[in-house]
Structures are given as structure tokens and as C-alpha cells.
Amino acid sequence: MSLSKTMVTMETEIKEEKSEQAGDQPAPVMAVEEESKKEKELFFKEEEVKTEVEPKTGVKFPLQLADGKLLNATGVRTKKFIAINVNICAFGIYGDNKKLKELLKSKFEKAPEKPTMELYEAVINSDVALTVRLVIVFPALTVNMVRKNPDDVLGACITKLNNGQKNDKLAKRIIGDASDIQVSSGSVTEITRLPGFVLQTKAKDKIISTVQSELLCRAYFNMYLGDEPLDKDAKEKFGVSLLSLF
Numbered sequence: 001m002s003l004s005k006t007m008v009t010m011e012t013e014i015k016e017e018k019s020e021q022a023g024d025q026p027a028p029v030m031a032v033e034e035e036s037k038k039e040k041e042l043f044f045k046e047e048e049v050k051t052e053v054e055p056k057t058g059v060k061f062p063l064q065l066a067d068g069k070l071l072n073a074t075g076v077r078t079k080k081f082i083a084i085n086v087n088i089c090a091f092g093i094y095g096d097n098k099k100l101k102e103l104l105k106s107k108f109e110k111a112p113e114k115p116t117m118e119l120y121e122a123v124i125n126s127d128v129a130l131t132v133r134l135v136i137v138f139p140a141l142t143v144n145m146v147r148k149n150p151d152d153v154l155g156a157c158i159t160k161l162n163n164g165q166k167n168d169k170l171a172k173r174i175i176g177d178a179s180d181i182q183v184s185s186g187s188v189t190e191i192t193r194l195p196g197f198v199l200q201t202k203a204k205d206k207i208i209s210t211v212q213s214e215l216l217c218r219a220y221f222n223m224y225l226g227d228e229p230l231d232k233d234a235k236e237k238f239g240v241s242l243l244s245l246f
Helices: 003-024 026-048 097-107 117-124 143-148 152-161 168-172 214-225 232-243
Strands: 051-053 060-062 070-081 084-095 130-136 188-194 198-203 206-212
Touching: 060 070, 070 232, 084 097, 084 232, 097 117, 117 214, 117 232, 130 214, 152 168, 152 214, 168 214, 188 214, 198 214, 214 232
Parallel strands: none
Antiparallel strands: 051 060, 070 084, 084 130, 130 188, 188 198, 198 206
């Protein structure tokens, strides 16, 4: 074989080898591109979840829950320890705004100039779906502490709405048997009023209590929207959101 033919043959073999090697490359490159695409999709998905920051605690609340309820107000729940008010949890009040709008239009001919007690009572006494999302900010709080020491504010609201009769057992039922639930700073609990005056408590995405009681439902939301709310600013903000529905 001549030298020229030998060189041509070698060049051809080298080109074929390079071509085969190049053919092996697309799979890992495509895998990297696919992984990058997934990361971008996750990033933009997280970016789409818009939040509102509760200013006193810095806790972020999503503007919308997975079930479609919208955030109407945020606030802070405090408790007095040795004459000092301590922040226990931040909260967000969510509502089915479509149903709230229908409720208000059925009760009022036109929107009042400012939120009135009649406006709040219409919501308190209805069974329109509402959710209070609680985020613990006090690190020493446990569910057992709450279960063993019934909510004095809730108890007072139950007594007020029950013609002066106490019902501590009803107040305790909002927590249920939660001895196996561990909470810490940042833990989330959601208490939801469902149609039919059902109050459901969910901690760490686990349902720990479901109670059918009109009195308990009314008393619970009376804590946030009644005459002596847990956070006056949150109540006012919720009232303004109601006016915007007219």
C-alpha cells in the first residue's frame, strides 16, 4: 500500500473515531440541560408564591392558601408573663372572599363608610369558610401546654356567647388529643371554619381536631373580630378588606 493511501486511511479512521465520541456526548449534555431546566422551574415556582410580612415578628404569610382562601389580615398574639407581654405567635386571617362578598351583599344594601361591629358580627355569626394560620414565635411553647391550660380568651368568648355559662371542655376540644405533636418556633397550625359550623385544627399538616359546634366557631372568630380582639390592628385591617368586597 502506498504512503498516501495509508495516510488517507488513518485520517478516515480518526474522523470516524471522533464522530463516534461526539455521538456519545449528547446524553450527558441533555441530562445536565434537563436538570438545569428543572431547577429553573422550581426557582420560578417558588418566586410565584407571593407573601406578606407581619411587621412585628417578621413572619411571612402566603397571600393565598392552597385551597384558594386569600389573606385579609395579619397580626400578633401576645400573652402576659409577670407583667410583660410576650409575642406567642403571628397569625394570618384568610377568607373565601367570594362567599364573604355574597354574605355582605345579602346583609347590607351598601358599604358602610368604615368597618362597623355589625359588619364583623355578620362574619362571626356566619359559616363562611375562614382560616387562621398561626406561626409560633415563642420557642418554649408546646401543644401540651396549650391543651392542659385552656385558652382563657377563648373560654371568655364562649362564656359571653353562651349566656354567661362556662364550657371549658368545649375550649379544650379545639386542640384535641395532641400529645404526639411537637411544636417549635416556626411551627404552623391552621384552624379553619368549614361550612356547617365545623372547626378543624391542623398542625404540621396533620388534622388533630374536628368539632361541629356553632358556639365554638363563633367564639373562636370572636377572639379576632369581636369587641376585644387579640390584635386591634389586625381586626381593623380585616374590616377594611371586607369593605373592599362591596
